Amino acid sequence: MSTLRPTSTSELAELLQSKPGPLRLRGGGSRLERMPATVAPARFLDLSAFAGIERLDAQDQTCTVGPGLPRAELDAALLAHRLELPCLGGGTIGGLFATDPIGPATVGGASPRTLLLGMTAMLADGTRFQSGARVVKSVAGFDVHKLFVGSRGTLFAGLQLHLRLKPRPRAQAWFRREGLDLPAALECFSMLRSLVVPPAELQLHRTANGCTIAGRIAGRDSFVRATMRAHELREGPPITMHHLDASPGAEVVQGNVPGSRVPALLAMSPANAPFLWHGGGRFELSLEATTTTDKLLRTLPELQVDACIVRGDDSRRGLGTPLDPGQQHLAAGLKHALDPHGIFV
Amino acid sequence: MHHHGLHYAPDPSSQSVCTIGGNLAENSGGPHCFKYGMTTDHVLGARIVLPDGSLVDVGSPAGPRAPHGLDLLAVFCGSEGTFGIATEITVRLCRDQQSVRTMLAAFSTMTAACRTVSDIVAAGLVPAALEILDQATIRAVEASVYRAGYPENAAAVLLVELDGPDFVLAEEAEEVRDYFRAHGALTVDEATTPTDRKRLWKGRKGAFGAMGRLNTDLYVLDGVVPRTRLEDALAGIAAIGAKHGVVMTNVFHAGDGNLHPNISFDGRDPEQTRRTIAAGREILQLCVDLGGSISGEHGIGTEKLDHVSMMYNAADLAVMARVRAVWNPTGLCNPGKVLPSRGACAEVAKWPQMVAKVLDVESDA
Incomplete structure (x- = not known):
């Protein structure tokens, strides 16, 4: 696919007003292989020129950034002020919010959903608009900007994102328990997840070699030390893997599952299929056969679990459990209302 | 939820009379949303009756947005009843904290109270609540049935509530006291028992009612x-x-x-x-x-x-x-x-x- 790289808001508006045909918003490109394939030939719309930190109010713990800003650059700038954007995910900030890779519910932390205070955005017809505010609290008007989170850039393009920041924890410690069998891992995970102050990050990873529980305790030094000691947590390396890769021919299903339904979910899937579960409820499951995936997607609604394919063949990515018909109707209506010509794909 | 050791975090001042449906429609906040977030951060799902009578289920107990869906719940929250009517709402509950400590400091100027807040937040402390009442409010409260013993000569009082494990609260409270001292607090009152906490909050919670006397x-x-x-x-x-x-x-x-x-x-x-x-x-x-x-x-x-x-x-x-x-x-x-x-x-x-x-x-x- 060819790539369009507007360098200013007016250039982007002109580009969109020229009826450019289908466009796919592209951030750092780190998640393209997890996106559903486009149904029509499309060009990339690259907003890497919109990469500034336009405002960083350290005392107010808010900032305004361009969507093309790499996460690593923002993190570096925040570190100098002892602040952080407390959610997982790399790439560009626009890509992070548009794909919401770890989902809206997190344990012990915040998610893109809670951190996006407002934004300036552009519709596919070049109309510039704003929603929300720069302050940490506002209920003026409808929160149209929240539709951006997880929309994969299919409703509108972000120009500026107003973000809530948090103080960096004064201390933190990573922990890891390896070689657990599944019942022991689930018990440990459940115990940690239900702490009054749960770990800032928590993950259960099942492989053919057993299960690993890993996470991060954050807070005051005394709290971190006491929690590690009380739960006999051994220090380990930081978590670096947040997603499962698919081996050739396999595919990865991603979804949300309440903790109480994980045993039932795993009972429906092949024994020892690689499984990754974040503390907030987002899971990934790697499956070897498409028939297995299809069967699972058909049965997951019985557990009230939503899921879709995020890694695998082009023709399969994006397939998922059926959404509520009313929800589909509203989603289609919003797409038509905000992008009637289907420019953002 | 109290007997389960759980609570629903948003606490608008109207919490004794308001409904969860109203909270969802308004995206309600409250004193404790500084730490715990607003209603939108605590709602996982809803069954909504649309104006044409059709039903739509958004979100689920596992999260407010399916991985392949839009976050319809986020935009519904705070729509003030103009999008439809929620008839079932699934909310996230928080575990009760081990301890709560409430502190009330009186200041001779509003500036000192505001700067104390800035310093507390800048230090990375995240109190459950940070509330200020000015002198006119203090006097209205103290003249009313909501009288809480707030010092009437103060230009402002700052109510700080900390929650968490006991040993952490002791350290955090000491830091907060340092900021009170640094900004010349006239008096500091502290509550660790539910009765005492209720007393310190009484004036804040009753402030709007007290103003009715004016x-x-x-x-x-x-x-x-x-x-x-x-x-x-x-x-x-x-x-x-x-x-x-x-x-x-x-x-x-x-x-x-x-x-x-x-x-x-x-x-x-x-x-x-x-x-x-x-x-x-x-x-x-x-x-x-x-x-x-x-x-x-x-x-x-x-x-x-x-x-x-x-x-x-x-x-x-x-x-x-x-x-x-x-x-x-x-x-x-x-x-x-x-x-x-x-x-x-x-x-x-x-x-x-x-x-x-x-x-x-x-x-x-």
Whole structure:
């Protein structure tokens, strides 16, 4: 696919007003292989020129950034002020919010959903608009900007994102328990997840070699030390893997599952299929056969679990459990209302 | 939920009478949302009846958005009943903290109280609540049945609530005391028992009721400024009050920069009403000019319809109207709320009549 790289808001508006045909918003490109394939030939719309930190109010713990800003650059700038954007995910900030890779519910932390205070955005017809505010609290008007989170850039393009920041924890410690069998891992995970102050990050990873529980305790030094000691947590390396890769021919299903339904979910899937579960409820499951995936997607609604394919063949990515018909109707209506010509794909 | 050791975190001042449906419609906040977030952060799913009578289920117990769906719940939350009616709501519950410590410091100036808040937050402390009451509010409270023993000579009192494990609270409380001392707190009162905590909160929770003694009517405003602009905002509010000759009290969520300036007036007097409305409008404009919002938690309703244009231009409002039309194409649900009707957003001159209607008085403007 060819790539369009507007360098200013007016250039982007002109580009969109020229009826450019289908466009796919592209951030750092780190998640393209997890996106559903486009149904029509499309060009990339690259907003890497919109990469500034336009405002960083350290005392107010808010900032305004361009969507093309790499996460690593923002993190570096925040570190100098002892602040952080407390959610997982790399790439560009626009890509992070548009794909919401770890989902809206997190344990012990915040998610893109809670951190996006407002934004300036552009519709596919070049109309510039704003929603929300720069302050940490506002209920003026409808929160149209929240539709951006997880929309994969299919409703509108972000120009500026107003973000809530948090103080960096004064201390933190990573922990890891390896070689657990599944019942022991689930018990440990459940115990940690239900702490009054749960770990800032928590993950259960099942492989053919057993299960690993890993996470991060954050807070005051005394709290971190006491929690590690009380739960006999051994220090380990930081978590670096947040997603499962698919081996050739396999595919990865991603979804949300309440903790109480994980045993039932795993009972429906092949024994020892690689499984990754974040503390907030987002899971990934790697499956070897498409028939297995299809069967699972058909049965997951019985557990009230939503899921879709995020890694695998082009023709399969994006397939998922059926959404509520009313929800589909509203989603289609919003797409038509905000992008009637289907420019953002 | 109490006997399960759980609680639902949003705690609007109206929590003894409000409903969860109302909280969802308004995206309600409250004193503890500084640490725990607003309603939108605690709602996982809802069954909604749309204006055409159809049902839609959004979100699930596992999370408010399916990985392949839009976050419809996020935009429904705070739509003030204009998108549909929620008939079932799934919320996230929080575990009760091991301990809670409430501290009340009195200051000789409002500036000192505001700067204490800034320092506490800048230090990376995240209290469960940071609330300030000004002298006029303190005196109203102390003269009422909500009397809580607040020092009446103080220019402001700052209520700080910490929660967490015991040993952490002891350390955090010491840090907070240091900031109290550094800013010259006149007195510090601390509560560790539920009874004592209730006493310290009594004045804050009863503040609006106490203001009812000041005059026949009370105009409660709701605006937000960046926390670092609180001092500027309060100075500006005082100046606006003086300019219009209105009786003003302030009680606010200092951690969030969410102000509640309150104007006590006699609604039977058209002149007082006119001045009250004019002062209210200028205060909200001040909040916007300082980089804030015309509403932190009370919403727009009809009262602020003509203030919306302070924050949003016609294009912004048109996009919001498109979104509303998807949910509510015929305008059946809560007509006339949140968004000004066509052209009204530019007609600021119309707003006093609108507010007067809300206040149920005749306006001579």
